Amino acid sequence: MKTHRTLRKVLAFFKRDVAIARSYRMAFALEILEAFFGVATFYYLSRFVSNDRLARVLPAGSDYFAFALVGFAFFDYLTVSLSAFDNSIMEARQNGTLEAMLVSETPLTMILIASAAYPFVLLALRTVIYLAWGAALFHFPIRGANWLGAAIILIVSILAFAGLGVISTSYLLLFKRGNPARWLIVGASSLLGGIMYPVSVLPGPLQWLARLIPVTYSLEGMRQALLAGAGFAELWPSVRALLLFSLVLLPLSSVTFGWALRQTKITGTLTQL
Amino acid sequence: MAESALVIEQIEKYFPVPQTGVRAFLNPFAPLTHPALLGISFQVGGGEVAGLIGANGSGKSTLLRILATLLVPTRGHASVAGYDVERQASQVRAQLGFHSATDSGFYSRLTARENLNFFAAMNNLFAAEAALRLEELTELMGMGGFLGSQVRTLSTGQVHRLGLARAMIHRPSVLLLDEPTRSLDPMAAAEFRRFLKSQLVDRHKTTVLFASHTLAEVEQLADRVILLDKGRLVACDSPRALRDATGSTTLEEALERLTLPGSRAEVLS
Numbered sequence: 020m021k022t023h024r025t026l027r028k029v030l031a032f033f034k035r036d037v038a039i040a041r042s043y044r045m046a047f048a049l050e051i052l053e054a055f056f057g058v059a060t061f062y063y064l065s066r067f068v069s070n071d072r073l074a075r076v077l078p079a080g081s082d083y084f085a086f087a088l089v090g091f092a093f094f095d096y097l098t099v100s101l102s103a104f105d106n107s108i109m110e111a112r113q114n115g116t117l118e119a120m121l122v123s124e125t126p127l128t129m130i131l132i133a134s135a136a137y138p139f140v141l142l143a144l145r146t147v148i149y150l151a152w153g154a155a156l157f158h159f160p161i162r163g164a165n166w167l168g169a170a171i172i173l174i175v176s177i178l179a180f181a182g183l184g185v186i187s188t189s190y191l192l193l194f195k196r197g198n199p200a201r202w203l204i205v206g207a208s209s210l211l212g213g214i215m216y217p218v219s220v221l222p223g224p225l226q227w228l229a230r231l232i233p234v235t236y237s238l239e240g241m242r243q244a245l246l247a248g249a250g251f252a253e254l255w256p257s258v259r260a261l262l263l264f265s266l267v268l269l270p271l272s273s274v275t276f277g278w279a280l281r282q283t284k285i286t287g288t289l290t291q292l
Numbered sequence: 293m294a295e296s297a298l299v300i301e302q303i304e305k306y307f308p309v310p311q312t313g314v315r316a317f318l319n320p321f322a323p324l325t326h327p328a329l330l331g332i333s334f335q336v337g338g339g340e341v342a343g344l345i346g347a348n349g350s351g352k353s354t355l356l357r358i359l360a361t362l363l364v365p366t367r368g369h370a371s372v373a374g375y376d377v378e379r380q381a382s383q384v385r386a387q388l389g390f391h392s393a394t395d396s397g398f399y400s401r402l403t404a405r406e407n408l409n410f411f412a413a414m415n416n417l418f419a420a421e422a423a424l425r426l427e428e429l430t431e432l433m434g435m436g437g438f439l440g441s442q443v444r445t446l447s448t449g450q451v452h453r454l455g456l457a458r459a460m461i462h463r464p465s466v467l468l469l470d471e472p473t474r475s476l477d478p479m480a481a482a483e484f485r486r487f488l489k490s491q492l493v494d495r496h497k498t499t500v501l502f503a504s505h506t507l508a509e510v511e512q513l514a515d516r517v518i519l520l521d522k523g524r525l526v527a528c529d530s531p532r533a534l535r536d537a538t539g540s541t542t543l544e545e546a547l548e549r550l551t552l553p554g555s556r557a558e559v560l561s
Contacts, residue, residue: 024416031413035399035406042401042442115397119458122360122390123414126382284364285324287307287354 028125029133036137039133046217054148061087062157075218080176085159090214092149093241097208097234099142100135100180101201107134118290127280128273131188139177158245168244168254174259177238182268183233190278208234221223221244233268236260294471297466297499298336299357303368305329305523316547324366328354330523332369338465338514341489343504343514345547350520351501353392356468360390385504386416388457388466388497393474396451398468400444404435404454404518406462415462422461431459432487434480442545456484460492467492469502485513507543516542521551 040046065084077086110119122128133292153159187200210227211218212234218226229235240257243249283289308322329351334529336342344352355365359370369376375383379486398407401501403427412422430436433453443454452475459467472488473481492498493525510517519527519534527534527550531543540546 027413027418031410035402035410038406039399039401093512111397114399116399117397118362118390118392119397119411119455121362121416122385122388123411124382124416124462125414238338282321284362284365287357287363289362 021166025129028129029101029136032130032133033136033140037135040137040141042273048075051148052147052221054154056099057091058088058152058157060151061091062153076219078217078242078247081160081242084153084157085246086217086242088149088153088159088217089242089245090238090248093173093176093238094117094212094234095142095145096176096207096237097180097212099138100184101187102184103135103138104131104181104184105198105201106138106190107131108188108191112290121289127203128276129266131185135181163248164246164250165244165250165254168251169241171251172237172240172244172254172261175258175265176233176241179233179237179261179264182265182272185276186268189275192276192279192283192289196247204232208232211235213238228283233261233264236264295338296335296372297340298340298342298377298501299371300335300355300359301333301369303329303355303358303365303370304334304364305351305358305363306462321475329358329365332520332525333368333524334391334518334525334528336452336499336501337495338499340515341493341500342500342511342518343510343517344520345504345507345510346519346520346526347551348523349367351523352520353470355520356392356470356499356501357392359384360468362390372455386462387464388468389462389464390468390470391455391459391472392470392471393452393472396448396455397442398451398454400493403440403442404446404450405439407454408439408457411458412461417486419453425461425463429460432491433457434483434527441455449480450478452476453480453484463496464498466499466501471501472506473504473506481509511543519550527552 023076062084064086065082069083073083079081108117111120111130121127125133150159150161154161165195183204187204190200191198206213211221211229211230211232214234218229218235218239221229236257240254240261243253243257247253280289305328306326306329307326310321310327311322325355332351332355334509346352354363358365359377361377361384364378368539369378371377372384373387377384377386382421398404399410401504402410408426409422411417412425417425426439430439433456434459435450435453438450443451446454454471456472459469473484476484488500493500500513502513515530516524516528517531518536529537534546534550535541535543538546538549540549
């Protein structure tokens with residue numbers, strides 16, 4: 020019964036977001052077009068920068084276009100994990116629905132999780148569109164990919180990223196805006212995570228720092244699964260690291276969020292903008 | 293009095309003094325020094341209607357928000373239908389409906405029906421149950437004409453009715469209303485008062501605690517009046533008893549006598 024209710028709530032949030040998105044009719048069509056421009060830009064950039072030296076540092080079996088497309092498409096999972104929870108609180112505060120939700124029989128943690136359902140489904144769709152444009156027009160290699168391995172990497176990545184996202188939302192709950200937690204995580208991950216270039220080109224100390232952020236393992240695993248068709252044994256180090264991040268970050272984020280929520284109920288700032 | 297549906301015991305609430313600029317940055321957790329409620333205690337019996345009155349800033353909304361689990365008290369205890377508002381917040385929320393006149397929070401691009409269905413799901417109602425309840429509320433609140441319209445196209449009064457329907461969608465045993473008729477036209481307000489009294493209270497024995505500045509409304513609806521002044525409880529009795537105790541002919545006159553400096557001691561003595 021409890022699971023049924025939980026699923027019904029997640030579905031209610033999803034239907035709500037679909038109905039709102041549907042009321043802006045052109046948005047999705049523009050998204051597909053935008054993905055095409057993004058993929059095409061990467062393709063021509065990769066033709067411009069490809070050379071022997073670059074080929075030596077890229078993972079086996081990939082060219083720069085495939086490398087960068089995977090980095091770009093899957094880095095979005097971090098940014099959406101960080102923004103989905105924040106956005107759900109901000110939007111509910113702005114349109115005044117937060118108070119009504121908070122006096123309902125749905126705890127705020129559930130509201131956060133359920134609000135993230137639609138952005139993640141939309142993101143998955145966008146990823147498929149990116150890869151489909153890449154494969155259809157620019158020779159992105161999809162035939163030898165280990166799709167199941169990629170799905171596993173994606174799931175454990177989302178768990179680890181969600182922990183970071185909830186910590187970032189705790190800051191937002193307390194201080195309302197100007198979220199340095201989000202800024203720091205996105206900034207460090209963009210620089211060190213290996214989105215547009217392999218981590219191996221970074222100086223030694225930065226390579227060491229790169230090992231301390233989950234996105235590095237996420238992109239490494241994803242590229243191995245999609246571009247090199249790596250098996251589960253080869254993907255295990257990335258999966259293990261991401262699971263470890265999840266085990267630390269999820270309980271930590273839960274404690275941080277609970278504390279932040281109580282503080283806002285003490286100060287009376289829970290629903291304030 | 294029937295078994296108490298609302299118990300408020302020595303509730304105190306302090307807020308931090310709002311800070312801006314560098315001071316706020318250096319001291320994000322300012323001490324709780326600004327008093328809003330100072331040791332309030334009273335009870336509301338099951339099926340009773342209690343009206344909270346008092347000037348702006350007297351603590352009415354703060355008290356309602358504590359009972360609605362949106363704020364935690366600094367000291368003291370409160371319970372709703374036997375559940376503690378701090379330790380058993382989820383059970384409390386299952387028992388209560390809360391509506392504030394300032395709350396017009398809906399998804400503006402969704403229809404009134406889509407909004408109510410969403411909040412029905414938030415309150416654990418299954419689809420068939422929600423549809424039935426929606427039908428009942430539509431008739432009671434006169435929402436038939438706008439249920440299929442996007443909320444952004446509705447008038448203030450219609451949005452207000454929608455808010456009341458949302459608060460009642462899960463048949464709460466306790467209803468907390470903060471100025472429930474503020475945005476309604478006189479006819480709609482009278483209709484709402486009739487509905488509250490005949491359907492919710494007389495028929496379903498719902499306990500209602502409402503804050504209002506309209507004394508005629510309080511007199512018409514409330515079995516008991518709870519008068520707050522600067523965070524303190526000044527009086528808690530039936531409208532008639534308050535009039536008699538103060539030698540007043542109207543509730544307004546009684547309120548004046550009870551809250552004007554100097555006159556309170558004379559009345560209470």
